[in-house]
Amino acid sequence: xxxxxxxxxxxxxxxxxxxxxxxxxxxxxxxxxxxxxxxxxxxxxxxxxxxxxxxxxxxxxxxxxxxxxxxxxxxxxxxxxxxxxxxxxxxxxxxxxxxxxxxxxxxxxxxxxxxxxxxxxxxxxxxxxxxxxxxxxxxxxxxxxxxxxxxxxxxxxxxxxxxxxxxxxxxxxxxxxxxxxxxxxxxxxxxxxxxxxxx
Amino acid sequence: xxxxxxxxxxxxxxxxxxxxxxxxxxxxxxxxxxxxxxxxxxxxxxxxxxxxxxxxxxxxxxxxxxxxxxxxxxxxxxxxxxxxxxxxxxxxxxxxxxxxxxxxxxxxxxxxxxxxxxxxxxxxxxxxxxxxxxxxxxxxxxxxxxxxxxxxxxxxxxxxxxxxxxxxxxxxxxxxxxxxxxxxxxxxxxxxxxxx
Numbered sequence: 096x097x098x099x100x101x102x103x104x105x106x107x108x109x110x111x112x113x114x115x116x117x118x119x120x121x122x123x124x125x126x127x128x129x130x131x132x133x134x135x136x137x138x139x140x141x142x143x144x145x146x147x148x149x150x151x152x153x154x155x156x157x158x159x160x161x162x163x164x165x166x167x168x169x170x171x172x173x174x175x176x177x178x179x180x181x182x183x184x185x186x187x188x189x190x191x192x193x194x195x196x197x198x199x200x201x202x203x204x205x206x207x208x209x210x211x212x213x214x215x216x217x218x219x220x221x222x223x224x225x226x227x228x229x230x231x232x233x234x235x236x237x238x239x240x241x242x243x244x245x246x247x248x249x250x251x252x253x254x255x256x257x258x259x260x261x262x263x264x265x266x267x268x269x270x271x272x273x274x275x276x277x278x279x280x281x282x283x284x285x286x287x288x289x290x291x292x293x294x
Numbered sequence: 295x296x297x298x299x300x301x302x303x304x305x306x307x308x309x310x311x312x313x314x315x316x317x318x319x320x321x322x323x324x325x326x327x328x329x330x331x332x333x334x335x336x337x338x339x340x341x342x343x344x345x346x347x348x349x350x351x352x353x354x355x356x357x358x359x360x361x362x363x364x365x366x367x368x369x370x371x372x373x374x375x376x377x378x379x380x381x382x383x384x385x386x387x388x389x390x391x392x393x394x395x396x397x398x399x400x401x402x403x404x405x406x407x408x409x410x411x412x413x414x415x416x417x418x419x420x421x422x423x424x425x426x427x428x429x430x431x432x433x434x435x436x437x438x439x440x441x442x443x444x445x446x447x448x449x450x451x452x453x454x455x456x457x458x459x460x461x462x463x464x465x466x467x468x469x470x471x472x473x474x475x476x477x478x479x480x481x482x483x484x485x486x487x488x489x490x
Contacts, residue, residue: 204364204459231458231487
């Protein structure tokens with residue numbers, strides 16, 4: 096019976112916790128900076144950070160016209176994410192003209208959008224980026240169930256929207272490049288860049 | 295609160311999170327015993343404690359955590375609230391910091407003591423100086439929960455609840471598992487996943 100009393104107490108604590116944290120969370124939970132509109136916060140020069148659910152992200156990937164889509168899931172507080180980030184941006188600059196699209200999805204909280212924007216701006220990202228919305232497990236299960244949720248995580252899709260590479264954890268520029276080229280290469284063989292189709 | 299906010303801000307700027315066990319063992323599976331359970335680690339009270347030494351009447355909750363990770367910062371009030379209550383209820387609690395303080399100053403032993411004081415930790419918060427314990431568990435993020443029953447076997451692993459945003463929480467996985475453990479019921483959700 097003593098155990099049962101504890102169970103009741105813990106159940107009460109569980110309910111209380113969510114309510115109490117609305118007021119005592121050190122990070123704060125104001126929604127004021129996140130209207131849901133697809134626009135950034137602050138200066139217009141800042142990167143556009145858009146909220147995205149897992150299903151919306153899958154739609155974006157599916158509707159892309161790119162030969163290869165690289166999706167990188169990251170967070171400002173994730174050191175390995177920050178470490179590999181410049182390499183991904185460099186990769187994008189190198190292979191953008193050959194059909195590579197990069198989609199960054201931050202796992203930060205909505206209150207941290209200013210930090211996300213600052214990081215993206217500092218990294219030279221000048222295309223729209225995304226911030227994951229919704230619950231973690233729901234997002235993981237909908238987006239890519241094999242993903243454990245570990246950050247960073249990267250998926251490389253081919254032109255048909257099929258995942259050709261998926262991995263968790265930090266990777267080097269060379270690793271990113273070789274995996275992208277592996278997917279990009281067949282397109283080159285069919286229609287190499289700079290080659291005009293004869294009419 | 296001002297001090298806490300300052301630490302939070304500093305941590306976000308430094309932006310370091312658990313680089314835990316990137317090349318470690320597979321994540322501990324349900325039904326397995328805790329690895330390295332008898333390894334003693336330095337506790338914030340100045341003493342030393344092992345996972346076995348922290349065991350409670352109903353079982354033991356092992357949490358890998360730190361002072362610097364953004365996920366932990368989002369959860370730190372919940373961690374304090376839940377774990378204090380669990381320990382009071384008879385579940386042993388041990389929070390293990392596997393992070394290298396050279397990477398984030400707030401993860402120093404003194405930083406751990408300060409954070410525990412600020413948040414009112416009444417449970418052990420120990421240093422995994424080599425990260426070997428985290429690697430042995432296959433822990434990959436912070437906070438990450440491993441709940442063992444009175445026989446020392448893993449009965450729940452994963453996150454605290456289903457949202458870093460406390461406004462969005464609807465599933466309290468960790469608390470539900472502890473409740474079931476204490477009451478002798480089957481734990482409905484034995485594993486959960488979260489970003490981290």
